[in-house]
Amino acid sequence: MSTPLTIPAALQAAVSDHPYPLLFATISGAHLYGFPSADSDWDLRGVHLLPVREVLGLQDTQDTVEVMYDPARHAVDLDLVTHDAAKFFRLLLKRNGYVLEQLHSPLVVHTTPEHAELRHLAARVVTRHHAHHYLGFSANQWQMFQKESPRRVKPLLYTFRTLLTGLHLMRTGKTEANLTHLNAEVRLGYLDDLMDQKRGGAEKEPFTGDVAFYEREYRRLSRDLEDARDASGLPVEVDVATVDALSDLLVRLRLKEGA
Known part of the structure; x- marks a missing residue:
């Protein structure tokens, strides 16, 4: 079972030391996924x-x-790692599931009213094509698992x-993004x-088990994801109104920092 998460004070210090104002800062990685x-x-x-x-200037940003x-x-x-708002917004529009997970992480170290506004808008950028991100990510991780010696x-x-x-x-x-919460739905022991x-182990905890069994499960769940994509009621593209709303938010953020 997972235990309550204690966030080190150094994370808040890192936010305070950042050279630029932050829209938000959240915890990702194994702590977000539920298995640190x-x-x-x-x-x-x-x-x-x-x-x-x-x-607006000529210097590199x-x-x-x-x-x-x-x-x-x-x-x-x-x-x-932080991205400027313009870069982050463009990544949102490129069907990038990773930035969606950062934005919606419940492990919040720093937030602003505009963070909440962006979360609301981001719900409108989700399309069925986001499945490609997760199919590709999982395939890369599976290949890494297979190639490692020893496996982890x-x-x-x-x-x-x-x-x-x-x-x-x-x-x-x-x-x-939390695997404990996700597994409560599918119940894979x-x-x-x-x-x-x-x-209970280390970050590089070695794997001992039946690789063939996990390969069958990987293939099965990949097919399930493809089927869910094809049957999804999510839109195929982001509508123009959503892109305009993100652009408007970016302009307001720039003007606020320039005031």
């Missing part, structure tokens, strides 16, 4: 706002800011986590066992 090991690093993701002078905290110096293994539990869990997130999105239109291994 004791030595798992902290993945902090978010959106920053470049000032108008930098956006920091569309992406990445800061890594060395655990030897900061007592926490932390990877902070982590990529196997990522394989199934992405498939179940995709299935949930196709069926409900809602983003859910082997996933509970794998999560217990990962939580």
Whole structure:
């Protein structure tokens, strides 16, 4: 069973030290997915706002800011990555499930009223084509699992986590990245066992089990996701009104920072 999550103070300090104002900062990675090991690093993701002078000027802009905290110096293994709002909004419109998960993460370190507005708008960018993101992500993780020697539990869990997130999105239109919550719907006992291994072990916890069984499950759930995509009532494309609303929000954010 998972235990309540205690968020280190260093995560809030990282937000406070960011060189730009933040729209939001949330926790992603294994802590969001529900199976962190004791030595798992902290993945902090978010959106920053470049000032108008930098956006309009000739100098290079920091569309992406990445800061890594060395655990030897900061007592926490932390990877902070943020994108400027314009880049993040474009990623939302490119059927990127990863940024949807960051935006909707319930593990919030920093938020703003516009964060809530963006969450509301993001519900309108979900299309049936988001299934391609999750099919591709799971395929990459499965290939990684197969090629590793020794094999690890982590990529196997990522394989199934992405498939179940995709299935949930196709069926409900809602983003859910926590594998414990997802598995409460499908009740696959082997996933509970794998999560217990990962939580009780190390980030590189070795896998011991029947690879052929998991391959059959991977293939079955991939077909289920393809079927759910084909049967989904989600739109095929994002409507123009949603793109206009995102553009309007971006302009308001820029003007607010330039005031």
